[in-house]
Amino acid sequence: MTIVEPREDLVPAAVPYADLDSSTTGTLAVQGEEEYDALVSPWNLAIAVRPAAVLAARTAQDVVEAVRFARRHRLLVTPQATGHGPIAELVGAILVNTQGLDECVVHVEGPGEGWARVGAGVKWIRVVQAAAPHGLAPLSGSITDVGIVGYTTGGGLGPMARTYGLAIDRVRAIEVVTGDGVLRRVTPTEDPELFFGLRGGKGMLGIVTAIEFDLVHQPTFYGGSLWFEGEHAAAVIERWRAWSDELPEAATTSFALFQLPAMPDVPPVLAERLTLSVRYLWTGDATEGERWFASMREAAPVLLDDVALKPYTEVDSVHTDPLDPLPAHEAASVLTDFPAEAAQALLATAGPGSGSPQVLVEVRQMGGAVARRGAHDSAFSSRDVAYSLLLVGIAGTPGLETHAEAILEAMAPWTGGRRLPNFTFAADDYRDAYDELTSARLRRAVRTYDPDRVMAIGRALG
Known part of the structure; x- marks a missing residue:
């Protein structure tokens, strides 16, 4: 099969985008037009998302017309809804904004x-x-x-x-x-x-x-976040390691080293200092969940305790992720194990006295139901991963990227398995997210359903 190379060198004026505009019900904007910036802005302000044109689709048929238009004119196309995970090198000439598909x-x-x-x-x-x-x-x-x-x-x-x-x-x-x-x-x-x-x-x-x-x-859950002063990180993480190893599948947990700025949504006790948050969500009986969590409450003096019985509508209180858009630099890997030596290596590069510029350094425990294949096979190739590691900093911070690389290098002895697809931040990352068999199946599916290779993300596997 001959794959026609995309005409990504074309400027908007060289493509008849007016034809796409006339065949769709959504809003179409090309670079330089008033609506353009509002339609392409991703949540991560550090990522440059600059397609030649963006279509704010209102119907599924609008999406059909956009893809067919891309095929006719040998252009690449990329979808975007909230823009939490854009990869600039995988943004095609046409961005299809799907926010209007709001059923x-x-x-x-x-x-x-x-x-x-x-x-x-x-x-x-x-x-x-x-x-x-x-x-x-x-x-x-x-x-x-x-x-x-x-x-x-x-x-x-x-x-x-x-x-x-x-x-x-x-x-x-x-x-x-x-x-x-x-x-x-x-x-x-x-x-x-x-x-x-x-x-x-x-x-x-x-x-x-x-x-x-x-x-x-799941009308309610027992959980939230428990916060400690950063100076107690070694003791808390050591307790977390042993405690999480024994947890039944009713519990999902992680911990994160935070360096939060002073902001209206950040409690003053957590701002402008190194803190450690233990996240916990128990899906079973609250009394039993509280009993299991007691050990973590005893790990060190507590700064803030938000772990309680809550309606599921308060689930955001577990991870306390930011709502507002920000310029983020992210890096990630997966771990086969998290022994005491790994915890020590992590703290040496991101803990007290390390000079870490990272806003967040997170370790999530996996396993349990994650490790079991679902009723139907899928392209997710990371079932056997024991932990995930995520680093987030404010883009432009001096030394941030070099420091992130140093953390990943320090954790290399315990790094293994397949990268999580949602924690991919460059096109090459996708190749590390799938095993050989899955990659082959995905390539075959691309050849079948996208013969002209117009889907920009589909080119990540080569």
């Missing part, structure tokens, strides 16, 4: 049972709020302000993952415009290779317009 319906099938259908522009918060009156909850992310589609197609590792698994394990159906310009409804039995590849393969195979997934019965 959100919760279907209740019986006591404690239900499912949701959402458009590609919907954030988790809407499903959380719509499901809560029925005692139901989605497998949402560490913050409910992120988009559902990007999070889920990357696997979906959330604060209840050890109990219920990944978000992709609950998907019923996906509606997607593939690279050949066809709108398809994909299920385990209809286009099963697409169902495999879309769940874990991010946006390689097409632009998702809607997704349907099962909810879980």
